[in-house]
Amino acid sequence: MATRYWLVSLPVQSSASSLWSRLQESISKHSFDTPLYRFNVPNLRVGTLDSLLALSDDLFKSNSFIEGVSHKIRRQIEELERVSGIETTALTVDGVPVDSYLTRFAWDEAKYPTMSPLREIVDSIHVQVAKIEDDLKVRVAEYNNVRSQLNTINRKQSGSLAVRDLSNLVKQEDIVTSEHLVTLLAVVPKYSQKDWLTSYETLTTFVVPRSSKMLYEDNEYALYTVTLFARVADNFKSSAREKGFQIREFEYNPETQESRKRELEKLMQDQETLRSSLLQWCYTSYGEVFSSWMHFCAVRIFAESILRYGLPPSFLSVVLSPSVRSEKKVRSILEGLCDTANSTYWKTDDEVGGMGGLGGDADAYPYVCFTINLI
Structure with missing residues (x-):
């Protein structure tokens, strides 16, 4: 033509x-x-x-x-x-x-x-x-x-662990929540993983020994859990920041996760x-x-x-x-x-x-x- x-x-x-x-x-x-x-x-x-x-x-x-x-x-x-x-x-x-x-x-x-x-x-x-x-x-x-809207959600789900949405990476069994205990999520630079594993138990008092588990890693960071007494959580966060570890605010909520999943499916449709x-x-x-x-x-x-x-x-x-x-x-x-x-x-x-x-x-x-x- x-x-x-x-x-x-x-x-x-x-x-x-x-x-x-x-x-x-x-x-x-x-x-x-x-x-x-x-x-x-x-x-x-x-x-x-x-x-x-x-x-x-x-x-x-x-x-x-x-x-x-x-x-x-x-x-x-x-x-x-x-x-x-x-x-x-x-x-x-x-x-x-x-x-x-x-x-x-x-x-x-x-x-x-x-x-x-x-x-x-x-x-x-x-x-x-x-x-x-x-x-x-x-x-x-x-x-x-x-x-x-979809691109925003995809960026949150595919970006760096420092900023991305963590809800699809964390399962219910990864989180310990009780009257006294709380599980935090730490974003650790990949080159600092050894430092994290050898130091997280001593960043504050009342950290549950051997409670840290890696959930996911990308090109830059690894995502770890750590369980400790809720009353020392703020002290732990401060000490973690000083050593270059980022504690991500996260609350596991099955209903919220299901709602986000439905929202994503609807947007795709x-x-x-x-x-x-x-x-x-x-x-x-x-x-x-x-x-x-x-x-x-x-x-x-x-x-x-x-x-x-x-x-x-x-x-x-x-x-x-x-x-x-x-x-x-x-x-x-x-x-x-x-x-x-x-x-x-x-x-x-x-x-x-x-x-x-x-x-x-x-x-x-x-x-x-x-x-x-x-x-």
Whole structure:
């Protein structure tokens, strides 16, 4: 699939079919590797010259917005597919691949009546795409909120022993709790484990001999238990800190652990549901935005062609996808098919660059041309 197309209109001097045949012949002869298609623009309502000029001022900016939303949804799809580990799906519009929809474009009269003013059609497209963008923001924010909560929990469960949640590392049998005794959890640097095992019984009085047991270790620390009389726990903590051992505050509570487990399972389920729902919504919405974008491009090429070539409307609009090395050759062909006087008038120095078209594009060519980037 090509990812970059030119949408071009050429002024018709005699008949559109004759110009189309000459263009096909020239492309086939001089740039045969350039795909070429007709882009069928209906007879839209022209309105007044003033209304066309006013519309022209807005079309470039609106096109950038609609194109931006299209790319934003596509990127969201790519991210969701990557996270889900599913194979990349070819994007479609009403079941048709996006590049085929562009190269075989047909105006949807039911959705956009051709007798409607151009401003009304453009505003309708803009409003629809803006609503889809707003929906995207809300759905992505909801999905990202659940992802953020899960990431926070995962960091707590997979981080260093100095900061991570210990509830899934400690079992009920590891903890001694009675009227007088208490079990503390010590985070010991791995290089200090020998020091811990030889000194913990003497860090304060009333420490239960041989009560320390290692529960877990990571790359930096080891987690040990120690049992002692509750009334000397504060003294033990102070002495442990002085020797570089961290005593983690921890209270074993089966109900809390079960609640956290249920919360984690629910968040994982919510994330998967939201991800699947968002992905399906993006597939559908991308098709809607792309269809709206192509209708917008049809209005844009129509309006610009009227402003460039005058009335009555007499132009041939086509879609091409030249390779980088063929661009100059194709531009030469297109220019050769334009009126000679007109060509001289519009031709500029090579330094001008850019695409002839609306808004901020430079009018560097004697024909109307702007780029459609699918990605």
